[in-house]
Structure formats: structure tokens, C-alpha cells
Amino acid sequence: MTETALFRDRDDGSPSAGEPRDTIVALSTAAGRAAVAVVRLSGSRAGPALDAIAGARPAPRRASYRTFRSPTGGEVIDRGLALWLPGPGSATGEDIAELHIHGGRAVVAAALEAALSVPGVRMAEPGEFTRRAFLAGRMDLAEVEGLADLIEAETEAQRRQALRQSSGELSARVEAWRERLIGAMALLEAAIDFSDEDDVPAGLRERAQEEIGRLAQDLSAALADTRAERLRDGFRVALVGPPNAGKSSLLNLLARREAAIVADAPGTTRDVIETHLDLGGVPVIVADTAGLRETADAAEQEGVRRSTLQARAADLVIWLEDAADPTQPSIEASSALWRVANKADLAGAKKGEADHLISVRSGLGVEELIAALTEAARAGASGEAIGLTRARHRDALSAAVAALRECLDHPLPEELAAELLRRAAGELGRITGKVGVEDVLDRLFASFCIGK
Ligand SMILES: Nc1nc2c(ncn2[C@@H]2O[C@H](COP(=O)(O)OP(=O)(O)OP(=O)(O)O)[C@@H](O)[C@H]2O)c(=O)[nH]1
Numbered sequence: 001m002t003e004t005a006l007f008r009d010r011d012d013g014s015p016s017a018g019e020p021r022d023t024i025v026a027l028s029t030a031a032g033r034a035a036v037a038v039v040r041l042s043g044s045r046a047g048p049a050l051d052a053i054a055g056a057r058p059a060p061r062r063a064s065y066r067t068f069r070s071p072t073g074g075e076v077i078d079r080g081l082a083l084w085l086p087g088p089g090s091a092t093g094e095d096i097a098e099l100h101i102h103g104g105r106a107v108v109a110a111a112l113e114a115a116l117s118v119p120g121v122r123m124a125e126p127g128e129f130t131r132r133a134f135l136a137g138r139m140d141l142a143e144v145e146g147l148a149d150l151i152e153a154e155t156e157a158q159r160r161q162a163l164r165q166s167s168g169e170l171s172a173r174v175e176a177w178r179e180r181l182i183g184a185m186a187l188l189e190a191a192i193d194f195s196d197e198d199d200v201p202a203g204l205r206e207r208a209q210e211e212i213g214r215l216a217q218d219l220s221a222a223l224a225d226t227r228a229e230r231l232r233d234g235f236r237v238a239l240v241g242p243p244n245a246g247k248s249s250l251l252n253l254l255a256r257r258e259a260a261i262v263a264d265a266p267g268t269t270r271d272v273i274e275t276h277l278d279l280g281g282v283p284v285i286v287a288d289t290a291g292l293r294e295t296a297d298a299a300e301q302e303g304v305r306r307s308t309l310q311a312r313a314a315d316l317v318i319w320l321e322d323a324a325d326p327t328q329p330s331i332e333a334s335s336a337l338w339r340v341a342n343k344a345d346l347a348g349a350k351k352g353e354a355d356h357l358i359s360v361r362s363g364l365g366v367e368e369l370i371a372a373l374t375e376a377a378r379a380g381a382s383g384e385a386i387g388l389t390r391a392r393h394r395d396a397l398s399a400a401v402a403a404l405r406e407c408l409d410h411p412l413p414e415e416l417a418a419e420l421l422r423r424a425a426g427e428l429g430r431i432t433g434k435v436g437v438e439d440v441l442d443r444l445f446a447s448f449c450i451g452k
């Protein structure tokens, strides 16, 4: 599928399907000492290399216990499991051999050296196994991105989302939109074909137009839903408010460490200090900022400027104020803003107009605040349907919506409308890598480690 489209567009001299490629080898498990390490080979020389190192080739897809030897000196390297996974039904579409050995540095180095001594075998580049899987059509681009995210996932909800994307859920959703578009295109084409005849089936153009309208709505709704991207990148919370309200104290409490300096003097914090939390499986980035006030101090002024930027970029602003000295929020938040009154332990403290009353010092109300934060992060970062996880997806989908809107806004001749639909379908194809993938490939694969 991806293969043909991809190779038709390639004229950069890189190898195409069917041409012999180098056989690659790498340590596929993490570097360092471990109980077991996996050295993996992919390519036409994987079989001969396995013969040379492990003796007779094991039966396909069955783990066999073998003695591994150096093909040059015959010296025993280690004993372990050998796997033979012949292509094209393998992960890369090529012949794959795996050596499961003991995970010591010297053992791994010797096994790699043994593989490299086989003619035609070289070390893999970062992400090269996955790149071959992609080129062989075993994975599409959105799935590869999901796999990259899976390796990077730090929380449970991120892991689940990445696994769904790498298993093709996003691709299937995009593909369903593309098929509907192609259906609308077919209606338009039919309207063009019949236009010279008397018995034009009634309403072809109208039916196409209705489907385009529904599609534009569905795609716009997907665009407006930023939850999947939030989950991938983290839900951003900004702590802002007047000086000395206890913003840095609250950050330290949430982070459970002294991440920010707390002091009696107002104007203590200048730089933005971020801490990463895992709230109910959602990654949350909390930013402590400089207290907002008029000041003659240049460094503090810059701090105040950064506070306002943080507030604008945040998914949630916590306006922290002194419960004994309430202050109206003086900041522009592009999303939700909670007023939280701190220092409830002090005389004269009252909740007033605040949404929460807390004391960082005594702990009062803090548990409730964290529960509310967890709820907000969950709501802001997880949905049922798998959504767009990257700016790249968003850009392609916006361009598709723009083309559809153009179709809807003007009474265009069928030929022009069909051309716009083709453009929209092409944009959707970019998400799964059916169209125009060259520019993203190198950047994406470089983000993988060697052996993946
Ligand atoms: N009594 C009381 N004091 C608190 C509480 N939270 C923080 N403080 C004190 O308030 C003072 C200021 O705290 P910070 O955390 O530095 O306040 P901030 O908002 O980060 O201040 P700037 O960075 O200067 O804007 C410190 O002396 C804290 O110990 C609280 O719940 N109760």
C-alpha cells in the first residue's frame, strides 16, 4: 500500500523495494548491564549470519537454545536463544535473526562483533529497523509516530494512547475520512460525466455537497479536540498571582521537593520553574512564575513578562492569592482560571470569591485542590476516540478543512470542486504517509534510538 505510492515519488537515489539493502545489526534492548540482551539483524544476510554464529538455523518463529560462536575464531561467546523470523512476514518485511544473550557489556560487544564479521552486515542507524518496517508497508507514518511516542511514554495514559496510535487507530480514523471524501469525489465525477446527457440522475451534485458539509463538520470537530495532543505533550498549569501569595511554596508541595526558592521577601521568583507531575496517568506540567507587580527591577520585570506568557499558554491558570488580602485576577488566561486563596492558617483568612481555600503550611484544602487538578487534567487530556497527537496532523487536517470550506462557500463548477476534494484527500494522506512523506521521515527516524 504505502510502498508503491512512496517509491513512485522517490528520486533521491535511495534504495527501493526489491533492491538489495545492507543487512543491519544492533542491540535492540537498552544499553548497560541487564539479565538479557537482544541483538537483532535484519536483511538478506541475517540468515547466513545466524548460521555462522549459532550453527544450524532454527525452525522459523521457534526459540531454540544455541551456543553462539565467533564466525572468525570459533570461540564461544555465550549460550542463549536464537530466533529465525524469515521475511516478508516479519517486523521489517525482511529476514530477521535475533540472538538473546546475557546482558553484559562484553557479551553484547562480542555478539555485535561476531555479526559484523559477516560480509554485508553493518551497524544500524537510529530508527533504521522501524524505517524498514515503514518502507515495507508494515507500518504507516502515524503508526511509526505512535511507536516513537510509546518509547517516550512516561505515564500510563500516554502509554495507552501511544499503543492505540501505533496499532493503527488514528490511521483508521483518517482513512475513513479519506474514503468518505473519495465517495464525494465519485459523486462529483458522475455529475461531470452525465452533464451532457438528458437523463442526469437528479441531485448528484447536491448529495456530494451534503457529504462535503458533513465531512467539514466532522473534521472541524476533530481539529477542535486537542485532548490527545495535551496527553502527548502534557497538560500545562501556570501558578500566577501577586508576590508572596505562596506560589513557589505550592509548587514545592506538588513536586514533593524544594524545586523553587521560597522566601519571605516578595519578588523572590524571577525565572519560570517547571515541575512534571503524573496526575492520574496524565502528565501535568506545573509552572511557578514571578509574582505580578509593578517593579523597577529589570530582572523582575522580565519575570513578570514571562508570567503573563505562561498564563496565556497554560491549559489552566491557578490564580493564587493571599486569603487575608484577596486580589482580582489581573491576567489574561486563554483557558480556565481558578482563584485559589492560600494561607488559610492565618488570622483574617477567608474564602471570599475564591474557588478553593488552602493552606500550603497546614495542608488544609490541598488534597481537594490536587483532586480537582487531577480531574481537570483527565478531562483536558483524554477522550474516547483517538485524536490528533501532533502539530503535523493538525496542519494537514486544517488544510483539508480549508479546501472543503472553499468547496462549500462558493458555487464552483464540478471540475474545480473535484480538484479541491482531491487536495483535501491529499492532505489527509499526509497524516498516514501515503503522500509527501520525505520531509518528515528523517526527522522522525532520528528520534528513535539505534536498534529500534
Ligand atoms: N502562614 C503561611 N505562610 C505561607 C503559606 N504558604 C507560603 N507561606 C509563606 O509565604 C512566604 C512567600 O512564599 P513564596 O512561596 O515564596 O511565595 P511566592 O508567591 O512564590 O512569592 P514570589 O515568588 O515572591 O512572588 C514565605 O515566607 C512562605 O513560607 C501558608 O499557607 N501559610
Ligand SMILES: [K+]
Binding pocket: 243, 244, 262, 263, 264, 265, 266, 267, 268, 269
Ligand atoms: K516570596
Ligand SMILES: [Mg+2]
Binding pocket: 247, 248, 249, 260, 261, 262, 268, 269, 288, 289, 290, 291
Ligand atoms: Mg515564588
